[in-house]
Amino acid sequence: MLILKNTANIFENVKQRNRHEPEFLQAVEEVLASIDPVLDKHPEYESVVRCIVEPERLIIFRVPWIDDMGNVKINRGFRVQFNSAIGPYKGGLRFHPSVNASIIKFLGFEQIFKNSLTGLPIGGGKGGSDFDPKGKTDNEIMRFCQSFMTELSRYIGAYTDVPAGDMGVGAREIGYLYGQYKRIKGLNEGVLTGKGLQYGGSLTRTEATGFGLIYLMEEILRHHQDTLQDKTVVISGSGNVAIYATEKAQQLGAKVVALSDSTGYIYDPDGIKLDIVKRIKEVERKRIHEYVRYYPTAQYYDGCSGIWSIPCDVALPCATQNEIDEGSAKILVKNGCIAIGEGANMPSTPEAIEVYLTHNIKFAPGKAANAGGVAVSALEMTQNSMRLSWSFEEVDKKLQDIMKNIFISMRDAAIAYGQEGNYVIGSNIAGFLKVAQAMHAQGTV
Structure with missing residues (x-):
């Protein structure tokens, strides 16, 4: 349950001003609940909080x-x-x-x-x-x-x-x-990122969000004396994030058994054949159900929510917001899921997150888990400014280091506020403090 004490009045004001914007209110409430304890130690940041939500x-x-x-x-x-x-x-x-x-x-x-x-x-x-x-x-x-x-x-x-x-x-x-x-x-100039390699783009940018998601999940599992090796993984979506999360998970020894798009999902108990998915989605630009044309032993199901009923060790929602509700979260727990990482933005409802935390699921929220894409975008900005192009290996190593540092930041912030293992609170507090300190130093508030 989200509890607001120091930030309750702030959130009430946000609700009054944005009453017809449910997605925005959901995001704000989650962050305010996480950073509420920060105001006990730093009451001077109350004005920052009032400012940052606008x-x-x-x-x-x-x-x-x-x-x-x-x-x-x-x-x-x-x-x-x-x-x-x-x-x-x-x-x-x-x-x-x-x-x-x-x-x-x-x-x-x-x-x-x-x-x-x-x-x-x-x-x-x-x-x-x-x-x-x-x-x-x-x-x-x-x-x-x-x-x-x-x-x-x-x-x-x-x-x-x-x-x-x-x-x-x-x-x-x-x-x-x-x-x-x-x-x-x-x-x-470097005004856009994700550009083609011929005109200022960065190697690894296409793979970055998916790779970064897996790097962070591996860090979390390693912290708990585990790895992705031999884990069964279910991933929603079949765009860049899902495709390259699948690729990196397979490289680390996991078996990805399901992918989806907006029409339905495929289940291949023998493991997804990624070359076929790339052909369907990146070359042919067709729907995911085409997969069963290549592998008739795989199964296709209309609709998307059923993907979370597939037993797995690790679930990676990479499609869209609020795709996992409380019911789907409970099914994941019942089927033995031990870790969940958000490749999409806010794909879990607040009720679903409560289920994860109650059952000690190792949960990486989107603002940490899918930060690899924007991280490499920022590295592309750096390359554009320097008129340089780094190799795939150089960018990938920088991405790994960034994701490792994100884990350390959210782990340490959670511990500092008495919430060890709660990476929702840890990521929100770690992200907030840097911005709050900058705003305070600049006299913005």
Whole structure:
């Protein structure tokens, strides 16, 4: 149960001001409950807390574009620049029909603490549109991205706000966005990350979130005298995060038996054949059910929630917010799951997290577990500024070190506040303290 004492009045004020934004309120309540004990030791940070829950600015704009039939379409674009205390705003762009102000604000708020945990000088931001890239041609996506960037370019820059990709925004979209930014601004700068390797991208960026998730889970298990070796793993999603979490887990000796997309999930008790998944999702751009065409012994099920009924040792939700509810969490516990790591942003409901903590599940929350992507994005920014390109091995080693340091930070913060093993509290406190100290030092509050 989330308990607010020092921060109760702050949260009440947030609810009154944002009463129609459930995702944002959920994210804020979780963080405030975690950092509540901090105000016992540091009452001077109360003003920081009041400030940090309000974005520095929220930008909403119209995005007109023309489809292949010559019809004018209108979407809505967003960018939230939430907090710049420790560096320029940094956070992805999400193109998905569900995108609205609440989701963008929840993602941007989470990004503050995630970025802080990396130890790199980047603030929190997020953006996107309710545009759906599925079923669109390359030309339609190009025209949309160009229109979107025409407006967004007013508010971003290499030392101001550096977007990246997120759900629905991959290398193709980043290329179109970057090309339009260059046309408008006449600048060849590191204003976007996740770029192609031919024009300033970083090796390991595609793999970073998935690899980072596994590196953190391995650190947690190692701390408890265990490893991923011979563990059965269930992963939701089949995008970059899920694919490369699967790849790294398999390299470490785990057996991944399930993946999903928005239509359903596949179960292969012999272990997922990743080369086939990559072909389906990255080359053919088809749905996950195509997997059974290659391996008829695998099983496909419509719908997504059933994936958590598959017995596993480790569960890695990498799809979307609130995909694991209390019922699914209880099934995972009943089936012997010992560890859960969030590859997506806020994929577990508060009730599900309560189940994890009650049953001593080793749980890595998203702001720590999926920080590998933004960490390598920040490393891409560094390479762009230095006009250098690091090798895959160099970037991967830096990523491993960052994820190890994230574990140490959240472990030590949890211990310092009498909550050893509670990585929700540990990650929130560790992320908050760095931002709070910066805001206090700068006279922001």
